[in-house]
Amino acid sequence: MSPDHVHDIQELAPDDRTLAGKSFRKYLRFASQTALWAAYIYFAARLFFMVTTPERTWKMWAMFSVEGLFAYMSHHHHQLSAAATKLSEQNSQKRLRLRSSDNLPRVDVLITCCGEPADIILDTVRAACALDYPTSLLRVRVLDDGASTELQDAITKLHLKWSHLQYHTRGKQSGKSFAKAGNLNYALFSLQTEDPPEFCTVVDADSILMPEFLRATLPHLLLEPEAALLTTRQYFYNLPNGDPLSQSRAYFYTCENTELDLLGHALDAGSGAVFRRDAILGAGGYPTYSFSEDWQLSLILRGLGKRTMQVQEVLQFGLVPTSLAGHVKQRNRWHIGHSQQISVLFPSANKGIPEKLRWDIAIGGLSIIAGLVCYMIGYVALPFLLVSGHGLIPAESTLQVKVQVILATIHVASTWAYDWFRSAHAGVPFAPFAHAENSWLAGAHLYAVIRFQLFGSKPKGSFVTGSTANSSENATSISPLRKAYRDVLQSGSGILFNVGLFIASLAAFVIAIQMVVYCDGDIVIRLLTTVAWPPLLHLFFLVIFNNWVPVAHLFNHPVYYSREDRLMTTENDISYPKTGVEKDAESGRSLVGLCCSFLVPVTLVGLLMGALCL
Known part of the structure; x- marks a missing residue:
């Protein structure tokens, strides 16, 4: 008997954001393919001109390398979008609900906490105890x-209400x-040896599950027996307006x-994952070679041929660090976890x-x-490239300059167009190049990774599993001056x-x-080959x-x-x-996008016209 006959599953209408986004899928596919081919043609032409020019300078190679x-x-990103949008609309996740309480699987909700x-x-x-699911x-x-x-005593008291x-x-x-x-x-291999559940849900200590969480997530796994894990989008109830730190x-x-x-x-990248217990046991449990255990588990499941899924419904709310120092520590820990992936090559870890x-x-x-290294090199190189004067690109003839500027403008324009269509497909007004x-x-x-890998055995700071990182996050009485000092000099944020x-x-x-x-020569050519060189403007x-x-964080x-x-408490003393x-976090994001939507096309058209007029 097929799963849809065993369980009473209803399909809900998609939300407005999903409907609006789907209408842009074919445009995103075209934009991603255009960006890929524009880059291939552009870099092939640039390399040709670099190799054939009689006077190659280090500035030319530096500019070419940074662009690369x-x-x-x-x-x-272009490849991912091109591959994903090639698939049918049927691959998109639907909004599903378990309606009946018959033939439901056993589920363990695992709440991880540490301080x-x-x-x-x-x-x-x-909130977990009050889920809409048979107890x-x-x-x-x-x-x-x-x-x-303290926590154990509190749980003992709550057990009298929720057995x-x-x-x-x-x-x-x-x-x-x-x-x-x-x-x-410990839970998977020690606590669940007797009467094991079919499914488990992993919840961070600060993540509040909405009542319909299991009824909205389990249907996807029940309808697709080959799927091993489903992750849910994380929402946060304490985000400031505009989410300035993303x-x-x-x-x-x-x-x-x-x-x-x-x-x-x-990829499972946080709280609120639901998985088949047998599939995770078959993968060896959660990997212990990295601090980003959820991300690594997703990679292992993918390599073993298992399907992993995501739903974007509003099903959980967590907390973000409320200081720049906490934000930096959290992100550093994630990147240390990624750097640890190299350890799977050693027998002791794999x-x-x-x-x-x-x-x-x-x-x-x-x-x-490597992406971090690329950002560092490019960002540091920018001021030097700007003041280095002419010689950033081969400019032996006007035709050579014209061809390179036209191709560069098309390359940059296709990248911007792709970025806009990706945002439109998501149905969210992101700032440019989010x-x-x-x-x-x-x-x-990079500093945190080097410090950990070469000089330490664990990341500096707290190991708590939730997103509220450490005691400094609770220092509500700290003065603005002290905050600025901590953020600038003590957070390691640089x-x-x-x-x-x-x-x-x-x-x-x-x-x-x-x-x-103030220099001699054709001002248009000098402009297009130096400060107005399209990739340099983009950088x-x-x-x-x-x-x-x-910088804005320090002033505001x-x-x-x-x-x-942000929370309201029900009669049963449950906070949602x-x-x-x-x-709320999306408010204020669209202003920069609207400005760029006007200024960037005007600038690119101006560059293109300038090149054509050479």
Whole structure:
């Protein structure tokens, strides 16, 4: 009997965002393919002119190399979109609901915690216990690596009300015994040996599940027995308006992971995953070679031929760090986890992972770290390229300049067009080139990775499993001056570097314009081959736009909402986010996009006209 005859599953109408986004799918496919071919043709022509010009300079090779680095980072996105949008609309995730309570599987909700405030954890526990699911088929297990007696006592009291609630601890771990991965494996291999569930849900300590969570996620797994894991988009109830630090990771969930989902390879990147227990046991449990255990599990499942999925419905709400220091520590930990992927090549870490898959995982981790290096090299090189004067590209003849500028303009324009269509397909008004969000942290991430890999055995800071990182996150009485001092000098974010790079890039841009104006020769050619060279203008935008983020943070510290402002408590003492909280973070994002939608086409058309008039 097929699964849809066993379970009462209803398909709901898609939301407005999904409907609007689907109408752009064919345009996104065309834009991604155009961007790919424009890059191939452009770099082939540039290389040809570089090799054949009689006077090659280091500046030419430097400019060509920097362009290549940023093209490399965009290439992956273009390829992903081209592959994903090639598939039928039928591959898109639908909105499903389990309606009946007959023939439902057993489920364990695993809440991982390690030192978070008890009131935060208890919000999560109460919401999990109150899920719209038969309690006879549901167990809520609190996995406390902090060994908190306060939490244990609170869970004992709540057990009188919810008998399906249990407390477990391995003792005080705080980063020992493989941290969160070890905590989850303890549940899978030790606690569930008797009466094991068919499915498990993993929840961070600060993530509040909405009542319909299981009824909205399980249908996807029940209808596709070959699917091993389903991940849900994370929403946050304390985000400041506009989400200035891009803490929501909305671009990842609505663009990158949505396209991976179309290919059957969605990545689990946070709380709220639901998986078949047998499939995870077959994969060896949660991998312990990396701090990003959820991401690594997705890679292993994909390599084993298992399907992983994502749904974007509003089904959970968590917390983001409320300081720049906390934000940096969280992101550093993720990148340290990616750097650890190389360790799967060593027998002590791979534990039976197939050889080809080990290489795929290691190369994937190295590519993420390589992306950080690319951002650093390009951002630092920009001021020097701007003030270096002529000689950035071969310019032996007017025709040579014209061809290169036209191809460069088409290459940059296709990249911008792709970025706009990807945002439109997601149905979210992202700022331009949102895939580069937090690229200003590249230096901090590299420093954290090097420090960990060469000088330490664990990342500095807290090992808590939730997103509220450490005691500094709770320092509500800290003065603005102290906050600025902590963010600039103590967070390891390198804001002084970002401030210096921002000022240096602006100054170099002004100097470059002056050099063009006051030097002899055809001013149009000098302009198009120096400060107005399209890839250089594009790089200038990325440097200014991204490095302004931490600078603006110092002058206008965002206001993070409190639990009291964002949560409402029911008669059963269960706290849920207020209606519409998930939409607040998107407010204010479209202004920059609207400005760029006008200025960028005008600039590109002006460059193209200037080249044609040569």
